[in-house]
Amino acid sequence: MELLCCEVDPMRRALPDPNLLYDDRVLHNLLTIEERYLPQCSYFKCVQKDIQPFMRRMVATWMLEVCEEQKCEEEVFPLAMNYLDRFLAVVPTRKCHLQLLGAVCMFLASKLKETIPLTAEKLCIYTDNSIKPQQLLEWELVVLGKLKWNLATVTPHDFIEHILRKVPLPKDKLLLIRKHAQTFIALCATDFNFAMYPPSMIATGSVGAAICGLQLDDGDSLTDLLAKITNTDVDCLKACQEQIEAVLVNSLQQVQQQQQQSSPSKTVDELDQASTPTDVRDINL
The missing domain is CATH 1.10.472.10 (Cyclin-like)
Known part of the structure; x- marks a missing residue:
């Protein structure tokens, strides 16, 4: 007897669960907890001294382009930016580490949302090899610690x-x-x-x-x-x-x-x- 495999597209996503989508309690819970995942402050005024708003915009644009080129899920980029903002709201960071932080945040977000996450090696290539995989992995633990391992963020x-x-x-x-x-x-x-x-x-x-x-x-x-x-x-x-x-x-x-x-x-x-x-x-x- 022959077996027929119908899974033509291995990246196919699950359909929306009607039990979650049509239950207003889910929406109510999202509205209740969403503010827990916002940055604690407007960090350019009270935390960051070396990083300016235009630098965040440049790194965000780079991150978006990487996500688009890698055909990441739509949720990956906003989730990565949430991690970046929450980290910068509590940790004074040098501008020379901002792209490294952006790469780490994409690394974490893709692990949470992608079937096949972005690799450390691939992300380092996108930085023109200005960072090393080992450095990215070390910073991954730093970011996780500062976010208190709370990665299941509510996003738009x-x-x-x-x-x-x-x-x-x-x-x-x-x-x-x-x-x-x-x-x-x-x-x-x-x-x-x-x-x-x-x-x-x-x-x-x-x-x-x-x-x-x-x-x-x-x-x-x-x-x-x-x-x-x-x-x-x-x-x-x-x-x-x-x-x-x-x-x-x-x-x-x-x-x-x-x-x-x-x-x-x-x-x-x-x-x-x-x-x-x-x-x-x-x-x-």
Whole structure:
């Protein structure tokens, strides 16, 4: 008798569990515990002396490009940035160690979310071999200790399915909304202004910005519904959504500037490939 293996795609993800998705207690618990995983302070003001906001943005951009090039799960990058922010909120860090910290955070996040995690050797290659695998593994223990081994963080992605389930829009539009919202969440993770925002607000604002960008909204009624789903103040949600949309506009402008400076004939995709990974050597000096 022959055996037939139907597992054509070994990376296939499990389907959402309806027992979790349709139980409002799960959403309530997420909202209850989400603030435990926020950075303890705005660390540029009270903890970090050597690291500046633009350095975090450079390293975050590099981390996002690595995750995209390695086709990591959508949750890996925001989770890695959460680890980075929580570490920097408690440990004064030299700027020459910032890229090493970013690599360690991706290493940990991929272990938690990926079927096949990123390897230490591969991450070192992305740093242009400015760090060694042994150094990354040593820092892994340091970061784990400072995070108190609390890695199961609540991120904006945890709220997306709960929000979309309650939004009265056609099912054929939900996939597109989800993809746009995931892009907004990644953009928020690169911007320190969102680091202290509750994940539920970022998720709700991202879904709202995606619906608005796709011109599927019907005015304030949808905003009121989104705010009600995650118990978010309506005015705070509107402000967050506007901030997210502004980040998108700024990001698109930067891409256009890079395109003009590099070559008018290059496409955006070609520019992305040419500039991956972002050169962060300036902050390693």
